[in-house]
Amino acid sequence: MSAQNPKPVACSLTRATLATALLLLASGAPANAQSRTVWDGVYTNAQALRGQALYKDICSSCHRDDLQGGGSEAEAPALEGSIFTTQWQDRRLVDLFLAIGTTMPQDAPDSLTPQIVIDIVGFLLEANGMPAGETELPPQLAPLEEILLTSEPGD
Numbered sequence: 001m002s003a004q005n006p007k008p009v010a011c012s013l014t015r016a017t018l019a020t021a022l023l024l025l026a027s028g029a030p031a032n033a034q035s036r037t038v039w040d041g042v043y044t045n046a047q048a049l050r051g052q053a054l055y056k057d058i059c060s061s062c063h064r065d066d067l068q069g070g071g072s073e074a075e076a077p078a079l080e081g082s083i084f085t086t087q088w089q090d091r092r093l094v095d096l097f098l099a100i101g102t103t104m105p106q107d108a109p110d111s112l113t114p115q116i117v118i119d120i121v122g123f124l125l126e127a128n129g130m131p132a133g134e135t136e137l138p139p140q141l142a143p144l145e146e147i148l149l150t151s152e153p154g155d
């Protein structure tokens with residue numbers, strides 16, 4: 001479907017999907033037993049590669065090619081290293097997915113499809129040294145609720 005989508009970026013479905021997602025979260029999503037962390041191989045190399053190309057197109061003007069932030073938008077934070085991992089420490093991957101999907105890119109928030117956002121999340125995990133695995137991250141909330149962001153394996 002997305003291959004034939006004439007509006008690859010501005011997709012009204014995204015808005016609906018993320019808005020619904022936020023409502024579900026606000027109404028108290030069940031606290032799933034956390035089964036996995038980002039160190040358990042939760043994305044694939046192919047997904048991170050797609051995400052890297054998307055990141056360069058959409059994000060790097062502000063967050064820079066090396067993910068150190070402070071590009072054309074000086075307040076853009078680093079998305080790699082301890083600044084990033086400390087900020088997201090012990091949060092669910094779904095939080096990062098929603099933060100990017102609803103607030104980024106800062107000059108066009110809520111304009112990306114869930115698939116684009118999750119591919120970029122895969123790239124960010126790779127850039128932070130988390131290992132790839134056999135299964136792609138899905139652009140869906142429930143499975144992302146069950147993955148914990150930690151700065152070290154076994155944290």
Ligand code: HEC
Pocket residue numbers: 055058059060061062063073074075076077079099100103104105106107120
């Ligand atoms: C026009 C400049 C710009 C672009 C393009 C941009 N960002 Fe940002 N980003 C910012 C700024 C400024 C902040 C800090 C203020 C804020 O959180 O809104 C930020 C914050 C963030 C944060 C932290 C959010 C939080 O809740 O703390 C993440 C993660 C992020 N950006 C990821 C991305 C990704 C991924 C892309 C590409 C899809 C992207 N950004 C594109 C400027 C930008």
